[in-house]
Amino acid sequence: MNTHITVEAPVRVRYAETDKMGVVYHSNFIVWFEIGRVELLRQMGFRYRDMEREDDCHIAVVDVRCRYKAPARYDDELIIRTQVKHLRGSMITFHYEVVRAEDKVILAEGETMHIVVNSQFEKTTLPDKYARAFAAAIKDEA
Amino acid sequence: MNTHITVEAPVRVRYAETDKMGVVYHSNFIVWFEIGRVELLRQMGFRYRDMEREDDCHIAVVDVRCRYKAPARYDDELIIRTQVKHLRGSMITFHYEVVRAEDKVILAEGETMHIVVNSQFEKTTLPDKYARAFAAAIKDEA
Amino acid sequence: MNTHITVEAPVRVRYAETDKMGVVYHSNFIVWFEIGRVELLRQMGFRYRDMEREDDCHIAVVDVRCRYKAPARYDDELIIRTQVKHLRGSMITFHYEVVRAEDKVILAEGETMHIVVNSQFEKTTLPDKYARAFAAAIKDEA
Amino acid sequence: MNTHITVEAPVRVRYAETDKMGVVYHSNFIVWFEIGRVELLRQMGFRYRDMEREDDCHIAVVDVRCRYKAPARYDDELIIRTQVKHLRGSMITFHYEVVRAEDKVILAEGETMHIVVNSQFEKTTLPDKYARAFAAAIKDEA
Numbered sequence: 001m002n003t004h005i006t007v008e009a010p011v012r013v014r015y016a017e018t019d020k021m022g023v024v025y026h027s028n029f030i031v032w033f034e035i036g037r038v039e040l041l042r043q044m045g046f047r048y049r050d051m052e053r054e055d056d057c058h059i060a061v062v063d064v065r066c067r068y069k070a071p072a073r074y075d076d077e078l079i080i081r082t083q084v085k086h087l088r089g090s091m092i093t094f095h096y097e098v099v100r101a102e103d104k105v106i107l108a109e110g111e112t113m114h115i116v117v118n119s120q121f122e123k124t125t126l127p128d129k130y131a132r133a134f135a136a137a138i139k140d141e142a
Numbered sequence: 143m144n145t146h147i148t149v150e151a152p153v154r155v156r157y158a159e160t161d162k163m164g165v166v167y168h169s170n171f172i173v174w175f176e177i178g179r180v181e182l183l184r185q186m187g188f189r190y191r192d193m194e195r196e197d198d199c200h201i202a203v204v205d206v207r208c209r210y211k212a213p214a215r216y217d218d219e220l221i222i223r224t225q226v227k228h229l230r231g232s233m234i235t236f237h238y239e240v241v242r243a244e245d246k247v248i249l250a251e252g253e254t255m256h257i258v259v260n261s262q263f264e265k266t267t268l269p270d271k272y273a274r275a276f277a278a279a280i281k282d283e284a
Numbered sequence: 285m286n287t288h289i290t291v292e293a294p295v296r297v298r299y300a301e302t303d304k305m306g307v308v309y310h311s312n313f314i315v316w317f318e319i320g321r322v323e324l325l326r327q328m329g330f331r332y333r334d335m336e337r338e339d340d341c342h343i344a345v346v347d348v349r350c351r352y353k354a355p356a357r358y359d360d361e362l363i364i365r366t367q368v369k370h371l372r373g374s375m376i377t378f379h380y381e382v383v384r385a386e387d388k389v390i391l392a393e394g395e396t397m398h399i400v401v402n403s404q405f406e407k408t409t410l411p412d413k414y415a416r417a418f419a420a421a422i423k424d425e426a
Numbered sequence: 427m428n429t430h431i432t433v434e435a436p437v438r439v440r441y442a443e444t445d446k447m448g449v450v451y452h453s454n455f456i457v458w459f460e461i462g463r464v465e466l467l468r469q470m471g472f473r474y475r476d477m478e479r480e481d482d483c484h485i486a487v488v489d490v491r492c493r494y495k496a497p498a499r500y501d502d503e504l505i506i507r508t509q510v511k512h513l514r515g516s517m518i519t520f521h522y523e524v525v526r527a528e529d530k531v532i533l534a535e536g537e538t539m540h541i542v543v544n545s546q547f548e549k550t551t552l553p554d555k556y557a558r559a560f561a562a563a564i565k566d567e568a
Contacts, residue, residue, distance in 0.1 A: 015451065016318065018446040019441055019442065019445065019446070020194075020441070020444040020445070020448045021202070021261070023263075023446075025441065025442045026172065026203045026206060027172035028169070031298060034298065034300065035298060038299070047359065048299075048359070049358055062210050063207075063209050064206070065206070066205070068202075068204050074333055075322070075331065121165075157460055157464070157474075158303065158460065161300065161302050162302040162303070162358055165304075173440060176441050180501070191501040217464070217474070217475040310456065311453045315453050336446075342447060345452045346494050347494065348456075348490070348494075349489075351489050352489065403447070405497065
């Protein structure tokens, strides 16, 4: 049974995020994924800002995927549901669902894959304190 | 032999597109894909603005994928190389490469999948004049 | 004595909003002003989304001004303090302060001026129910 | 007679820059101002990227103003006309016009005020080579 920790972050759609079709422009979902990811880290006990500042540990994006199911609209209240999917060495994969709060309809889902790098973009390993927290967030149970 | 038409669109990285890592924030590549896509349509003989306005024909995004290989930096001159990959009924797939103009290094590549809809987001078919142009843009030769 | 209603809306700085100087790119403050403005309307009893949809009443921006005093940084919690400054016919002016929640330092302040238009961008008058609410929000007392 | 150098930079409106009113969201004009400003510097003989990298000289924004006269629309070709208005010590003011290429209608005009800072946001003076170029760009003649 999958018991990955799932964290929910609220987002309200901004006017600036809509386009002339009257709905949210698709690249904004990728920005929202980041909000979910950072909120997941926060719930895991650390702040991404401090990971960068204090440990020179950056989670650089190497792959993004998003599947759009229904449009998000101006002023919609959304929930970004995020979980860590894998951690393999310096490689971390997150999974996301963008849910409309009102009726729980899933508007989009996606994944992002990351490698841990220093500020020079050199591959590095995730410091132990973070690796332990990630491992705890993704443990599966039988 | 693949003879899909490939169109190149120039983009210069804006300061607003960078982030605190000192490189382009990843969601901007998705915006650049759109620039490539629209330029490809223009080279195929029509303007996306007119497709929307005159034929109520909108190419809505249903799936986006991007793989990041090297960072893009402020003021870099980039080339967005775009081709139509498939056209099946109302489903169109585009493929993109983001290339640094200076040394032709591929910074990212990706695909977007679209369905043709009207302004009410109802699935529709691509008007003949566009379908013929798309078919011409993707024909393979032996 | 100025008794204009002031509404506070929270914003947390997104990674996408930072630039290569390591701070928030300045145009994002203008987007945050809109968040403050919409929250003020909500506290005044109506939703901007419904103003547009049900009353074809749009508050188009004609003038924006922002003075930057100190940089906003990634993951900062901010408060957007908004008030209606003037209402004269179809002309509405809002005033904003962007405040860092942690220490109440004012990072920026600004104004936006708007005219009420319909969806064809033709100048129109603010329907009575809104005009009354605006008048209530800006009344000064001796 | 005002003989300030005016530089024109082309911009084509992106779909991502439009909003649900069907026109460009207003904060994007501020991003375009930056494109004009950087192009002006380029015509003056230097690259803003190198100013930052080689001389630790950053032109931080302290004040932005924009007046909107007519909407910009998707796929419009625009020209950003930029000139240096003042240089006083560490304080530089630029002036902008956003012009629709097709019919030369001015869609917006604005100013930005900047101070010269180092990467720590400490006020600094403009290195001589830049100061001379700025002076040349703004000289008035009788």
